[in-house]
Amino acid sequence: MSAITFSRVSPGSTVQDEGRPGKRVYGAAAGGPMDRGAFLEGGRLLTEKAGSAALELGMLGADFTYAGAGAQMAVSGGDFKILINGQQRGWPGLHQLEDGDRVEITTGQSGLYGYARFDREIDIEPVMGSRSANLMAGLGGGALTAGDRIGFLQASNSPPGDTSGSPWLEGPIRVLPGLHASLLGSRWADLFDADFEITSRFDRMGIRLNDRNGFFAEFDAGSLVSDFVVPGDVQILGDGTPVILMRDHQPTGGYPRVATVISAELDRLAQMRPGTRLQFQPATLAEAQRLARGGAA
Amino acid sequence: MTVESIGTMPNAILHPLGDAALLVKFGNDVGSGANRAAIGFADILKRARLPGVAEIATSLVSVFVGYDPARVSFQVLSGEIRLRLPGTLPALPDMGEPFPIEVEYGGAGGPDFQAVCDALELTPDELIAAHQTGTPRVLSGGFSPGFVYIGPHEANLTVPRRETLREDVPAGSVLFAAGQTAITATRIRTGWNVIGRTDFRNFDLARTPPVTLMPGRIIQFAGGLA
Incomplete structure (x- = not known):
C-alpha cells in the first residue's frame, strides 16, 4: 500500500479527523482540527474520494516522501509554502503525488496550522470512533515526529461537497459570558477595553495570553467546584494568567471561566501566531449561532 | 448526613x-x-x-x-x-450491584497514606476501616478518561489537598481529599493525597464502552496495607 515517510515535522503536528463529539461522559473532549474550516476545505478540494482524517501540521510544516500509486493531496489552512520535487505549487490547492515524490511544506506569512488531506484513509486504528490524536486525554497516535511512516488505506467516502463553514471574521474576537462571568461584576464591560497578546505557550489544549494591562492581575475567584469546560473558554489561572482553552481542553476544570469565544471564531483564534495582539468584543448567543451556521457578520 | x-x-x-x-x-x-x-x-x-x-x-x-x-x-x-425538573429529588437510575475495588493502602503506591493518618489522628488500620465504611457512590467522571470521584465518606475523614502537585501519578492510583476518593485511569498530575493503588482500571479501550463506572454506582472499598 501507499505511504508517506517524514524526514522533518513541525512540533505540534498530529493526525486529525472530526474528533470524538459526545464523549465527555468518558472523560474526553471532542478534539478535532484546530482550524476546522481549513480541514473541511481540504475535503472539498478533493475530487474522487476523501479520507476522513488529515495531517494537521504545526507552523513549521513538514518534509515527506510519498511512495505508492498516484494519489491526490489537498492542502489548506493558514499560509504555507509547498514544493513538490523542488517546484513551487499552490497553497491552498489540489496536487497529484506519484511514487517517490518529495514534498516540502514550510512556513509562510501567517497561520499556525496547515492541513494535508488525501484521497485515501490514514492507516491509524480508530479509538473511540476517531483517528484524532487528543493530547490531553492521551488518545490516538500522539504528536508526529521525523522518521514516522504513515500508511494509507482505501477511502470509502466521497468528498463532502460544498459544505458551508463559518465566515472568517475580523476585528476583536467575539465572546459570550462564561460560566463564571458574574465574578467580574461591573468589570465585564471593561474586558472589551483590555489588551491581550498571544504568547509562545500554546498547543492544542490551550493558548496562554499576555494580559498587557493586568486586567486579571487582582482577580480572585476563591474556591470553585469543578465543572464542564467547552472549547473557547477563557480560563483565569490562580496567578491571573488568562488561558483560552482549545480543542483538546480538559473536559472539566476548577479555574473560573469568565468568557467563552464563540464557535465561529475558534479557527481564526487557532491560527494566530505568538505576538498577535488580541482584544475581545461581546456577542449575543443568537449572533454566535447564526455565525456558526455560516451567516454573515 | x-x-x-x-x-x-x-x-x-x-x-x-x-x-x-x-x-x-x-x-x-x-x-x-x-x-x-x-x-x-x-x-x-x-x-x-x-x-x-x-x-x-x-x-x-x-x-x-x-x-x-x-x-x-x-x-x-x-x-x-x-x-421536566422534578419537585423532589429523582430516584437514581439502577446502577447494578455495588462495585468492589480492592486497594493496597500505603507503600510505594500510596506515598501520602501515613500523612493522611497523621492528619486525621488515626492508626493505619483505623483509616482503612473508616475508608471502607458506608456506601459511597461514583459522584462524577469527566476530568480525564476513566477518572472517577467517589464519595461522600464520613464527615470526620476530610483532609485538604496537598500544598504541592505530584507529577506523573500513575493509572490505578487511589487519591484522597475533601471527603472524597478519586481513582486515576491514566497518568495525571494532582494535588490530591495518593493513599494507595488498585489493579482496577476504569478505562480500557478494549471494552465497549471503555469506562466501567458511571455516576451513581455504589462502591465497596476492600483490601489492606501494602
Missing part, C-alpha cells in the same frame, strides 16, 4: 455554555444534594430524548446538555428542560 437522606430538590440554574451547550447547575457544593439531583435529572433528560440534544453528561453538581442550535434554540430547549 448522606446524600441519600436529602429529599428536597435543589434549585436549578440554567447557564449557556458557549453557543452549542448549556449547563443545568444544582449548587456549588457536592454534599448538598446537587450531585444526586444532577445524576437523577440527567437520567430523566436522557429518557426524554429532546429534539436537537446531542450530548448529556454529569459533573459533580451539574448536567451538561450539548445541542445543535440549527435544530433547537437555547430558549426552546431551556423551556423543555425546566418543564
